[in-house]
Amino acid sequence: MHALLPTTAALPLFDVAASRRIETHALVHSPDLMERAGLAVAKLALAIRRGGGPVWVACGPGNNGGDGHVAARHLAALGLPVHVGHDAPQRPALVIDALLGLGLNRAPSTELLATIAAMQACGAPILAVDLPSGLLADTGQPAGELAVRADHTLALLTLKPGLFTGEGRAHCGRLWFDDLGITPDEAPTADLLGRTPPPHRSPTAHKGSHGQVLVVGGAPGMQGAARLAARAALACGAGRVYMDLLGAAAEDVADPGQPELMRGHLAELPQAVGVIGCGAGATIAAALPELLRGLPRLVIDADALNAIAADADLQDLLRARPAGSTALTPHPLEAARLLGRDTAGLQADRLAAARELAGHLGCTVVLKGSGSIIASPGERPAVCASGGPALATAGSGDVLAGWLGGLWAQQPGASAHAIACAGVDAHGRAGEVDGALRAGDLIDRLATQR
């Protein structure tokens, strides 16, 4: 058993169906899985209980409850006061939430909701067994009106996607993992992103070695968004970064605060990585056909996504692009527009929605939000484990788009999927700060964390 995050290595995620298959195979040779699970729960409980009061173990009807009963037995054998039941004891030192795990298949009943409410109200830390009760393992969404908000969650046998995306991060608290000594015998459902080393820079490199980025956006009044993207691409290490500011006069400088940035246009930069849409407004629609046909690699964000959502011809142009040459970076509302769905329905299963959108448009999709998803046709999807609420700030999406463009300029042979995985994790890690973060400071943090 070990604490899970932050992780430098990529880790496999398994959905409910895959976890069930792994469990079935494992039980053939290791029939004592529940004993191992309960012992791991008891060990963690010993380490995190607060005070000398009873450990309250709330057990449900299935094997998740079984894990709880085994843990209770071990704790009692060690001489700890243990209370097993759905009613709260006086001043518990810890609550072990073993109500519902992988088997959750409907909204919790009124009685279960009352137990969950009592757990939350009792003041003791909560350790969730495998999953916080009421949280769906595949999606990270509560199945009903309430799911446990745990202080610690000990995932057992497999890591499930719902621990990391949707509402999962808000419900899990600190994550721990015990594989129960089993090595899964099947391909993961998705990967949890690990760290990717920064692009290699040769000692004999010159600025021409590190590629070009063309940022297209920044309509009047919204130039800041395009400048943040361009500054991020520059800070990432792109050799030359150009800006096509929509509606700007020919003599306007690209960015008065960043003299390294230059004005440029598609016609002069046919090999550049395009980062298009940041602060672009409605005027980007007219430029999109030329950009979609002309640039070999594209990161498409913000208003360019909205324009594509509204125009079937642009969607056809997107689908006609070569495989692996395009990354879309929608937030949930933009993704919902692209799929013609509502945002709540899309958020109900982020992994499925990102895969659907990637298949629909034939592109890599970065579905932003807590636990960003990266999905591409023919690739296993990835879930980002890094990041936090500081990234919920104006301009952080522009910084991501620019950073992806900067990475891609330096690695022309990489696929959109590989670039998205590397950039999204770096962006998330740079955004892990307490309190607020300005997008400009996020660029500095990205540039210095390497």
Ligand SMILES: NC(=O)C1=CN([C@@H]2O[C@H](COP(=O)(O)OP(=O)(O)OC[C@H]3O[C@@H](n4cnc5c(N)ncnc54)[C@H](O)[C@@H]3O)[C@@H](O)[C@H]2O)[C@@H](O)CC1
């Ligand atoms: N599959 C695995 O990976 C392993 C499972 N173990 C434990 O077993 C758990 C899975 O056990 P189960 O499959 O028995 O599933 P659960 O124990 O999560 O729950 C299943 C039972 O709860 C009922 N139920 C589902 N939703 C409900 C709701 N909203 N209100 C009331 N009852 C509801 C079901 O009808 C079923 O009777 C895991 O989460 C884990 O804690 C571990 O012991 C070992 C490894």
